[in-house]
Amino acid sequence: MTRLAGSISMLAVMTVLGMGSALADTADKKIALSNNYAGNSWRQAMLRSWDKVTKPAVTAGIVAAADPFTTAENQVTEQAAQIQNLVLQGYNAIVLNAASPDALNGAVKEACDAGVIVVSFDGIVTEPCAWRIAVDFKQMGKDEVLYLKDKLPKGGNILEIRGLAGVFVDDAISKGIHEAVAENPQFKIVGSVHGDWDQAKAQAAVAGILPSLPNDIVGVVTQGGDGYGAAQAFKAAGRTTPIIIMGNRQDELAWWKEQKDANGYETMSASIAPGVSTLAFWVAQQILDGKDVPKDLTVPFLRVDQATLDKSLETTEKGGVANVEYSAEDAQKVVDAAKK
Amino acid sequence: MNGSVLSARTLRNLLPALSLLVLLAAIFYLQPRAISYVGFNLMLNLAIPIAFATIAQMCVITVNDLDLSIGTYVGFVACIGATLLSGGIGALPFIKDLQASGALPATLPWIMNTPLAGVLVLLMGIGVYALLGALIHLRNLPSIVVTLGMSFVWLGLSVLVLPVPGGQAPGWIKSLMTLKTPFIPFPIIAAVVIAVAAHILIMKTSYGAVLRGAGGNPKAIERAGWSLLKVKMAMFALAGFFGMLAGLSLVGLTTSGDANIALRYTLLSIAGVILGGGEFVGGRISPIGAVIGAATLTLAGSFLSFMRIPPDWQIGAQGAILIIVLALRTLIDRAEKRR
Numbered sequence A: 001m002t003r004l005a006g007s008i009s010m011l012a013v014m015t016v017l018g019m020g021s022a023l024a025d026t027a028d029k030k031i032a033l034s035n036n037y038a039g040n041s042w043r044q045a046m047l048r049s050w051d052k053v054t055k056p057a058v059t060a061g062i063v064a065a066a067d068p069f070t071t072a073e074n075q076v077t078e079q080a081a082q083i084q085n086l087v088l089q090g091y092n093a094i095v096l097n098a099a100s101p102d103a104l105n106g107a108v109k110e111a112c113d114a115g116v117i118v119v120s121f122d123g124i125v126t127e128p129c130a131w132r133i134a135v136d137f138k139q140m141g142k143d144e145v146l147y148l149k150d151k152l153p154k155g156g157n158i159l160e161i162r163g164l165a166g167v168f169v170d171d172a173i174s175k176g177i178h179e180a181v182a183e184n185p186q187f188k189i190v191g192s193v194h195g196d197w198d199q200a201k202a203q204a205a206v207a208g209i210l211p212s213l214p215n216d217i218v219g220v221v222t223q224g225g226d227g228y229g230a231a232q233a234f235k236a237a238g239r240t241t242p243i244i245i246m247g248n249r250q251d252e253l254a255w256w257k258e259q260k261d262a263n264g265y266e267t268m269s270a271s272i273a274p275g276v277s278t279l280a281f282w283v284a285q286q287i288l289d290g291k292d293v294p295k296d297l298t299v300p301f302l303r304v305d306q307a308t309l310d311k312s313l314e315t316t317e318k319g320g321v322a323n324v325e326y327s328a329e330d331a332q333k334v335v336d337a338a339k340k
Numbered sequence B: 001m002n003g004s005v006l007s008a009r010t011l012r013n014l015l016p017a018l019s020l021l022v023l024l025a026a027i028f029y030l031q032p033r034a035i036s037y038v039g040f041n042l043m044l045n046l047a048i049p050i051a052f053a054t055i056a057q058m059c060v061i062t063v064n065d066l067d068l069s070i071g072t073y074v075g076f077v078a079c080i081g082a083t084l085l086s087g088g089i090g091a092l093p094f095i096k097d098l099q100a101s102g103a104l105p106a107t108l109p110w111i112m113n114t115p116l117a118g119v120l121v122l123l124m125g126i127g128v129y130a131l132l133g134a135l136i137h138l139r140n141l142p143s144i145v146v147t148l149g150m151s152f153v154w155l156g157l158s159v160l161v162l163p164v165p166g167g168q169a170p171g172w173i174k175s176l177m178t179l180k181t182p183f184i185p186f187p188i189i190a191a192v193v194i195a196v197a198a199h200i201l202i203m204k205t206s207y208g209a210v211l212r213g214a215g216g217n218p219k220a221i222e223r224a225g226w227s228l229l230k231v232k233m234a235m236f237a238l239a240g241f242f243g244m245l246a247g248l249s250l251v252g253l254t255t256s257g258d259a260n261i262a263l264r265y266t267l268l269s270i271a272g273v274i275l276g277g278g279e280f281v282g283g284r285i286s287p288i289g290a291v292i293g294a295a296t297l298t299l300a301g302s303f304l305s306f307m308r309i310p311p312d313w314q315i316g317a318q319g320a321i322l323i324i325v326l327a328l329r330t331l332i333d334r335a336e337k338r339r
Helices: A002-023 A041-059 A076-088 A105-113 A137-151 A168-183 A199-212 A227-236 A250-263 A276-288 A309-315 A328-339 B002-030 B037-044 B047-062 B070-082 B084-091 B093-101 B116-138 B143-161 B171-177 B186-204 B206-216 B218-223 B228-254 B265-275 B287-306 B311-338
Strands: A030-035 A065-070 A093-097 A117-121 A131-135 A156-162 A187-194 A217-221 A269-271 A296-299 A302-304
Touching (some): A030 A041, A030 A076, A030 A276, A041 A276, A076 A105, A076 B037, A076 B228, A076 B287, A093 A276, A105 B228, A117 A276, A137 A168, A137 A187, A156 A199, A168 A187, A187 A199, A227 A250, A250 A269, A250 A309, B002 B287, B037 B287, B047 B070, B047 B186, B047 B265, B070 B116, B070 B143, B070 B265, B084 B116, B116 B143, B116 B228, B206 B218
Parallel strands (some): A030 A093, A156 A187
């Protein structure tokens, strides 16, 4: 009897130990963040999110270290050297926001050959041995039109504000918008301007094109950072404000809230959250844990709706961007979605 | 008395090597695993292009000039290497766009795919450098202004060739740069070969003495019947040649090109020459020292990152290392004079 009890308790101990080791498989692993630039509010928020999520993870013993490194200058050769140094410092995984999609491939390959896991996000690399966490910008553009379709089933004329010409993000969002418009012919894009993701530039561009546009513009599709400027341009021209899609910047959300309180204005807002760095962290941790993770992952963009507006605005600081940090479970969901 | 003079001079000659050794010892102390075959490969492979760029800069400094365009020139060569040299004219992005839109057939004739186009453009680059030397000599222009202007020309050309980062380095350069040599890591072998070749070329040949003399005492060289124009053109062409090697070795390491890839090389190459014992005037240079200087600068970056110095301070710390070495040299110089 005692022997049975003993073996049962032995079994229990072994199970607990087994579970413990499953949790702590990455306890001795070190993860580094290699970042090429820290000079704008988005990147600052990204680094703050990294600290906020990884410090408790290190304290809890999930990983041994999670140190952020930013190159002093936004230069490819410097980041390549940084990656090589991180390999030598014995990091098991490098989470990478790359200065160039192609020119770091040599350094990334060397890291992979040394057995280091490389997970790139936002600024992704094309080297096949690395993991990529990309945003489906095309879907973001599509969603904007689908939202308008929901609100305005009859359709109408819409104005498109684009980002910085020649950047692939601008291309992808715009493609999504145009595809969705082609599928929903009740909408018609009557004008398209480049606002460079900047309030002042967007305001000037919209003010310039407005006089040539018909009076019945029902919606403005944007790329983020340009919604507030568009609203100001419409106001200055004395036109009724259409549904302007916002891009998660604090001033955009504040304007939206003001309008909502005054006249029940409704719209939506979407952009990539700087906290995507924390998603990359968890993905790297899962790969180190031995999980099977597909090489190409898609991160959901952060969407603010009428119901979540107040809360998002509260947590977004002045001049900042609405943000969200990801948990290990979120990372698991993203991985599962990619496997399907 | 005589002995102390000798030791001051040998000390100055040994200073670059000594600073390199001190740095290596510090790195070994901080990160023992870096001092290994793999470690040296990783730490020093980006020193090869910097060493070439430093030798190129040294050639220009020999004749009392300064090249502020070497960084963008190296970037230009990298862009050519990733496009024309690997797939001929057909590898240029705008040709590919034309193909995609149907303006050009999908399969291009031989002449459009031959890497000879890349060889030709690179040779033209060296030619441009020789012409710059001639221009600076004939019109007596300040080289800083001419090369500063050229730096924008090279950058513009690189952006024309490769509007967005991309392209593919030729396979043979890639496999050469990632060569796994037995026992001694490839970057160390390459550095020794570069140093010895440059040393023989500039310090041991008789025309090398003329080249250096043109920096030390141009009048004497001219009176002796040598053409200063030819000397300047030769030195600038050599700079273009070594700059080309820098760009090709860099693109072999990064595997693809980017117009902004080597902007820092301008300052790094000047610092490397000075750190290696060269001086701005007088034809006083040291090719072996220059290569050691390039290696020191590269290792200084690794050292600072192993020290966990925040990146905002790293540039300053790199500058501090440079100033310490220069201060030591001045001290030795003063001791030499005081004899």
